[in-house]
Amino acid sequence: MHGHLAARLFDEATLRRLTALAELNPDLVVDDFTTPAAERALRETEVIVSCWGCPPLTPAVLDRAPRLRAVVHAAGSVKQHITEACWRRGIQVSSAAWANALPVAEYTVAFVLLSGKEVLRVREDYRARRAAHDWLAACSGAGNYRRTVGIVGASRIGRRVLELLRPHDLDLLLHDPYLPPGEAERLGATAVELDELCSRSDVVSVHAPELPSTRHMLNRERLALMRTGATLINTSRGSLIDQRALTEELVAGRLCAVLDVTEPAVLPPDSPLYDLPNVVLTPHIAGSLGNELHRLAAAAADELERYVTGLPFAHPVTEEEWERSA
Numbered sequence: 229m230h231g232h233l234a235a236r237l238f239d240e241a242t243l244r245r246l247t248a249l250a251e252l253n254p255d256l257v258v259d260d261f262t263t264p265a266a267e268r269a270l271r272e273t274e275v276i277v278s279c280w281g282c283p284p285l286t287p288a289v290l291d292r293a294p295r296l297r298a299v300v301h302a303a304g305s306v307k308q309h310i311t312e313a314c315w316r317r318g319i320q321v322s323s324a325a326w327a328n329a330l331p332v333a334e335y336t337v338a339f340v341l342l343s344g345k346e347v348l349r350v351r352e353d354y355r356a357r358r359a360a361h362d363w364l365a366a367c368s369g370a371g372n373y374r375r376t377v378g379i380v381g382a383s384r385i386g387r388r389v390l391e392l393l394r395p396h397d398l399d400l401l402l403h404d405p406y407l408p409p410g411e412a413e414r415l416g417a418t419a420v421e422l423d424e425l426c427s428r429s430d431v432v433s434v435h436a437p438e439l440p441s442t443r444h445m446l447n448r449e450r451l452a453l454m455r456t457g458a459t460l461i462n463t464s465r466g467s468l469i470d471q472r473a474l475t476e477e478l479v480a481g482r483l484c485a486v487l488d489v490t491e492p493a494v495l496p497p498d499s500p501l502y503d504l505p506n507v508v509l510t511p512h513i514a515g516s517l518g519n520e521l522h523r524l525a526a527a528a529a530d531e532l533e534r535y536v537t538g539l540p541f542a543h544p545v546t547e548e549e550w551e552r553s554a
Contacts, residue, residue: 230281302528304328322541324527333388335514343459344372378429381436438465448473466491
């Protein structure tokens with residue numbers, strides 16, 4: 229993982245658990261498998277505990293790690309470092325994607341509910357007026373009763389969002405081409421095609437993986453289907469939305485947006501999205517940060533304990549899931 233990350237990831241209690249479970253040098257944090265220290269460690273390593281910044285486990289790296297049997301990832305996607313060679317070697321892989329999904333879902337649900345209350349518009353109006361006003365009349369179209377929310381992608385995050393939204397008086401729509409029949413209803417939603425979801429939803433929230441087939445899945449035509457005043461939330465990947473088309477809609481004021489990811493990842497300084505009153509723009513913070521990192525580390529320690537005691541991983545990553553993951 230990144231060299232600076234370990235100190236933020238592992239608190240003292242989790243580090244004690246890890247060192248009790250396995251022979252571990254907490255001072256050896258590797259982000260380059262070609263260094264002498266890394267090569268010496270690889271020769272003896274049975275389990276790699278990884279996080280963001282782990283280099284790819286290429287065939288050449290695996291050749292230098294003859295004892296490697298498992299990778300426990302203390303974060304979400306393993307697509308950046310797990311390679312096809314890992315599956316050919318029969319290496320077990322575990323991920324804390326379930327744990328990283330929790331704060332993303334919480335961030336999403338918070339903005340779904342705030343969007344229904346038209347908080348962005350009212351904040352700007354109140355800031356401009358700085359006086360008493362008939363807010364009951366001004367907010368006559370706001371509220372979360374029987375509002376329609378469309379979830380794009382029944383991923384871990386998408387499912388958690390649906391779970392958190394179910395207690396509210398909302399109508400939930402779900403689009404996912406891989407969803408088995410009846411699964412949407414079990415999740416408390418109605419399965420619809422993407423065009424219908426866009427046209428019916430007051431809020432559209434994107435939780436699909438970044439794949440060639442999902443690039444610009446919300447294109448100009450689908451953005452145009454969205455209701456005037458609707459909100460688009462993206463905590464997935466910026467490439468899933470046509471950034472230029474979305475920017476035009478936002479500049480025109482027809483849509484609102486909550487964007488934790490964009491394309492490019494950091495917009496140029498002159499992008500209008502930084503200053504638009506109908507846009508919340510954040511720098512990819514919906515996932516785990518701060519003390520939420522400790523949840524990822526604890527999840528990795530739980531999986532290492534299962535491995536040491538001969539139990540299967542509670543949260544394994546299969547090759548099929550790896551192929552379809554972000």
